[in-house]
Amino acid sequence: MNPSRLRPLLHPRSFLALAVIGGLFAAARPADAASPTITFHLVADTATAIPGGAGSFTTFFSPTDLAHPPSPCISFGTVAFFAAGVGQQGIYMIPPGPPGLPAAPLVKVADLHSAIPGGAGNFTAFSPQPSIGPVAGCPGGCSKTIAALGYGESGRQGIYMFPPGPPCKMADLGTAIPGGSGNFVAFSPPSAVSESPSCPGGCGKTVAALGFGDSGQQGIYAFSCAAPTRVADLSTAIPGGTGNFIAFSPQPAIGDSSSCPGGCAKTVVALGYGEAGQQGIYAFSFGPPATVADKASAMPGSTTAQTFASFGPPAFDGTYVAFTGASPLTVDGGLSGVYKAIPPGPPSRVADSNTPVPAGFGNFLGFG
Numbered sequence: 378m379n380p381s382r383l384r385p386l387l388h389p390r391s392f393l394a395l396a397v398i399g400g401l402f403a404a405a406r407p408a409d410a411a412s413p414t415i416t417f418h419l420v421a422d423t424a425t426a427i428p429g430g431a432g433s434f435t436t437f438f439s440p441t442d443l444a445h446p447p448s449p450c451i452s453f454g455t456v457a458f459f460a461a462g463v464g465q466q467g468i469y470m471i472p473p474g475p476p477g478l479p480a481a482p483l484v485k486v487a488d489l490h491s492a493i494p495g496g497a498g499n500f501t502a503f504s505p506q507p508s509i510g511p512v513a514g515c516p517g518g519c520s521k522t523i524a525a526l527g528y529g530e531s532g533r534q535g536i537y538m539f540p541p542g543p544p545c546k547m548a549d550l551g552t553a554i555p556g557g558s559g560n561f562v563a564f565s566p567p568s569a570v571s572e573s574p575s576c577p578g579g580c581g582k583t584v585a586a587l588g589f590g591d592s593g594q595q596g597i598y599a600f601s602c603a604a605p606t607r608v609a610d611l612s613t614a615i616p617g618g619t620g621n622f623i624a625f626s627p628q629p630a631i632g633d634s635s636s637c638p639g640g641c642a643k644t645v646v647a648l649g650y651g652e653a654g655q656q657g658i659y660a661f662s663f664g665p666p667a668t669v670a671d672k673a674s675a676m677p678g679s680t681t682a683q684t685f686a687s688f689g690p691p692a693f694d695g696t697y698v699a700f701t702g703a704s705p706l707t708v709d710g711g712l713s714g715v716y717k718a719i720p721p722g723p724p725s726r727v728a729d730s731n732t733p734v735p736a737g738f739g740n741f742l743g744f745g
Contacts, residue, residue: 420449420456420471421483427462428469429485434460439505447505450569455521457486459505465489468507468525468539486523486539493529494537495546502528510570510582524567524584536567536586536600547584547600554590555598556607563589565627567600571643585631585645597629597647597661608645608661615651616659617668624650632695646693646720648700658691658700660720667721669698676704677726679712689745699727701744715744 425434437460438446449458457470467488486507491500504526522540524547535549552561565587583601585608596610608629613622626648644662646669657671668674669691676683689701698720703713714729730741 421458421460421469425483427460427465427467427485428483429488429490430462430465430467432462432465435462436460440466440502442505450507450509452509452521455509457507457509457521457523459503459507466503467491468503468523470509470521470523472521487525487527487537487544491544493527493533493535493546494544496529496533496535496549498530500527501530504566506566508567508569508584522570522582524570524582526564526566526586534564536564536584538570538582538584538602540582545602547602548588548598548605552605554588554594554596554607555605556610556612557590557594557596559591559594561588561590568629568631571631583631583643585629585643585647587625587627587629595625597625597645599631599643599645609647609649609659609666613666615649615655615657616666617671617673618651618655618657620652620655622649622651626650626690628690630691630693630698632693644693644695644720646691646698648688648690656688657685658688658698660698662720669718669720669722670700670702670716670724674723676702676712677716677724678714678729678731679704683712700724713744714741 421434423434427434437458439459440461447459449456455470455472457468460467460469465488468486469483470486471483487500487503489500493500507523507525510522522538524536524538526534527537528534533550536547538545538547548561548564550561554561567584567586571583583599585597585599587595588598589595594611597608598605599608609622609625611622615622629645629647631643631645644660646658646660648656649659650656655672658669660667660669670685670688672685674685676685683704685702686705687703691698691700696719697717699715699717701713702716704711712730715727716724717727718724728741730743732741733739734741
């Protein structure tokens with residue numbers, strides 16, 4: 378999961394990772410969906426020794442944002458997260474153990490003693506939003522690749538990949554903007570890690586992230602250990618809309634195209650914006666971009682035939698897109714919900730504010 382990205386997850390997983398003040402816990406989902414029983418298992422807390430460091434963790438918050446605890450990310454039982462101690466911070470991972478629950482030992486992915494691949498010196502900080510992906514050919518998820526936004530001295534920053542082998546630089550401030558002018562000047566944290574084509578050993582990975590350049594340049598780019606590629610930027614026309622995109626949410630999702638079993642093409646799904654309040658969920662694949670849902674799309678479950686007024690960042694598993702959406706607050710009592718679609722749609726409702734809370738009382742009040 379990604380932090381401020383409290384968005385629906387689509388890959389079948391056995392656990393739900395939760396960030397809470399004071400520690401990280403993994404919650405095992407009950408085998409019977411009707412049962413409300415959930416068992417929590419400690420991943421790390423402020424009594425946990427820092428692997429490769431000194432003392433214990435003191436916080437799981439970003440030093441630059443103490444108001445919003447970042448959530449860990451999870452893949453088939455392996456949990457990766459940001460944590461810090463006195464004068465220390467890093468990205469850490471705990472692999473699964475039988476019967477599939479996270480189990481010791483906790484391992485360091487990278488910290489302030491780690492050399493910056495393709496750069497100079499060691500990391501000085503990390504974004505608290507790492508991403509994780511499975512390794513191909515490892516059905517049990519026994520080996521993982523982590524991607525993270527890292528920082529160095531003198532304003533250096535970049536997106537880096539930490540596979541089971543040596544880490545690699547995917548892009549930094551010396552990387553030319555594909556289809557743009559000059560080099561990148563900043564990045565958003567990377568999305569989930571997707572398998573790269575023709576690489577059965579899982580030796581190649583791709584992530585999607587926002588990249589920024591001088592003179593207001595911004596776009597969504599696919600990054601791997603090879604040259605990055607442009608997915609969409611401010612010169613890309615809005616499908617089904619007017620004009621070009623003017624901005625993107627910094628949380629694009631990526632997955633293998635469903636029609637490409639070998640993983641030979643990637644699809645990126647993102648929340649994009651245009652002039653005059655345009656916004657929507659868009660899919661960018663090997664063909665022209667497609668609209669999954671926008672403000673002209675009918676809102677499933679609306680009793681007054683309303684269209685969407687706003688969206689949250691999407692999740693994508695290669696087939697289904699999931700996202701949160703809402704109607705105008707003055708209509709339908711402020712209807713909001715979680716929706717899914719196979720691009721290019723239309724979306725269907727998963728749950729909304731008219732849905733009763735299972736094993737609880739009343740209806741859902743909102744969705745993150």
